[in-house]
Amino acid sequence: MIAPSHLQRLEAEAIFILREVVATCENPVLLYSVGKDSAVLLHLAMKAFSPGKPPFPLLHVDTTWKFQEMIAFRDQTAARLGLDLIVHINQDGVKAGINPIASGSRIHTDVMKTQGLKQALDMHGFDAAFGGARRDEEKTRAKERVFSLRSADHRWDPKNQRPEPWSLFNTAKKAGESFRVFPLSNWTEADVWDYIALESIPVVPLYFAAPRPVVRRGDAWIMRDDERLPLQPGEVVETRMVRFRTLGCYPLTGAIESGATTLTDIIAEMRASQSSERQGRVIDHDGSGSMEQKKQEGYF
């Protein structure tokens, strides 16, 4: 008898969590952010409810500043799998002219992402939202439960989390309260890529190196995905072989120079890397406790 591999154990755990939510919550939704973690989460959801389809829709909170390739891939994926896709844009934010360049990363993320997410959850009355977050991404995430209870106004109380022994998840909640649920809690970045390769899961082409128009800003290469990115004095758009380890709003997401054009290349590059995947995320670097604060305010 062969013991299950590390990935098989993670897969079984994630499927268990997906099913537990569907069995105990009224109106779940899968937060589909189009990245590699969402791709794995969606793939696991397809397996968990086979031969049926996942009994919940996908929700994408569109900040209007995502890479164009992400939006195209998102629509193709929903169509290919035959799933309902809800796209929500915070229209108040759009009317107020919020954008990552003039408003700054903090306000843009709060209004278009965090507030947008809360609007969408409230509008549809979702009482459980799956997210692809992993505990290895960030110190605050490492402390969060698989079933993360949020108050009626979506706040997270890190000091008052329910204990979660074994795989016994306390799914009781009061009216108005909801769960953020993280089936990939125990996966690492390496696990995600190994699983994508093993299961041949399609991912956004932005993860693979290609010649792309970029400008140098601080330590990062920022891709000029459309004309809205104003060039600062002295900045020149260059074409470089770059790829992305993580995907967000394009003006806030740094690319890395890379020749990795296949999954094998990506996995090799990741294992040799000396920096974490969230290094390219501008919003993480507003102080060491900033993720905890964002989560308390309702960020995923």
Added chain:
Amino acid sequence: MSALKARQRAAEAPLPGNGPANDDGLQTRSLLRFITCGSVDDGKSTLIGRILYETGAVFEDQLGALKRDSRKFGTQGDKVDFALLVDGLAAEREQGITIDVAYRYFSTPRRSFIVADTPGHEQYTRNMATGASTADLAVILVDARLGLLSQTLRHSFIVSLVGVRHVVVAVNKMDLVGYDQGVFERICAAYRSAVAGLGFTQIRFVPISARDGDNVTSASASMGWYQGAPLLEHLETVAIEAGNAAHPGAVLPVQWVNRPNSSFRGYSGNLARGHLAIGDAVAVLPSGRTSRVARILTPAGDAGHAAAGQALTVTIADEIDISRGDVLVAVAHRPPVRRQLAARLLWTGEAPLALGGSYALKLASSQAHVVVRTLHHGIDVATLAQVPVTGLAMNDIGLATIDLDRPLAVLPFAESTELGGFILIDRISHETVAFGFIAEDDPEPAETGARSESGFAALRSKLRRHAGSPGSARRAAVAGLGLGQAAASLLIGGLVYGLTGSLPMALLVAASDLVLRPVLLGGAWTAAHATWRRRQARNRSLAENVLGDGI
């Protein structure tokens, strides 16, 4: 590049495992989950931080942030404070203590590891128990200067309570006792005798200095007298017993009923024990109805066979009513079905246990409403002694009897985490108020689907049930009945003597009456009682099958 191209690339890519560094065995590399525990300032977080750093799980940008934070919050002077790598909450960083369990991940060429870094303070025992509940092994830190503390024993007891069988005692801060072998040896001897009754199958001792790295990932130059493996090497090589698949008899708690259309009805859940194959005879508990496995769907598609740990959807040959909370089991190995449990409770609620109060119980996928009827004794975790208690406050542990409002399939926790571990939930606040561990010595099983007890054990438990416990009203009643019976037999003997004048004859009749009457009456009583209970249980299970699963 289109999504299609990406997919083609993914399809063309060779299976992982060919990459350089760190991963030449995706398919074979095993997983070890362990927990670290110790008292405040034992250096747990420092130890984890160092292991993460030395196995390359800390990246340059994280190290840069760590150096900045060390200057701001650090407790190690000019040195990098590795504790700040894992203390992720603002309150933890400000107070310099670990409050909540943090999970960290690293791997070596031999193994992948998931570490639960857990708080030492008594106030956060429930967080420690959470981290320990999924661990294969516990690393218990002891400060070489202080030796064993009551905390050390408490942590050891809690990890044993939640089922951990392998322990590594890391005697830390050896640099502060001059790397003295005598200090180390005294701590080893004291620990061995202190935990003798806790059922650990393996205890290892390693003298370390987490701050300087001695015997953490590589051997210490300062402690040549230590011949054993450094801590990390031990973690990489320690053999953990075969898991749940080794048990005979499948146990599949039904988590969700999959009915995508009228032609498919599947039962989804993770196989908790044993193996399952197409054609296997299965019983549905608690109803006891039987059928055969028709199809097994695994994450990799249809399969003829599945083993414990796999996420499955199965279909069965007959149309039987099965819903979430039922358990599919091998017909030949049915766990008992009970309406009353004896269990240890680790109280995690803010409000203390209310004896006679009603809670929601969650065990595997089943839920029941329960009443904690009797609290037999508490356990003093500093001395492991049984102590009389009238209630349980947060972090207290005690043995209780719990009445269920419906029958559940269960096993002792020592045999099965899945069917032996449960949580209690407050029905108003929805707080998780207790972890429960079903005791070996259970109250009588309900009749439906129950495994029949056999031989001496059955006899002993029946005797105990009928006799009651010492000093109980039931025992007094039994004794009173016994006296009455003796008097009646004597009366019959006297009657026979009066009629026949034969003393031997009278004595024989009296003695026969004394011995045989309880047997005959007892037999009739037992048969009548069993029939009554069967009828009761059938009525109950009919009524309860229509109840929902919510709280």
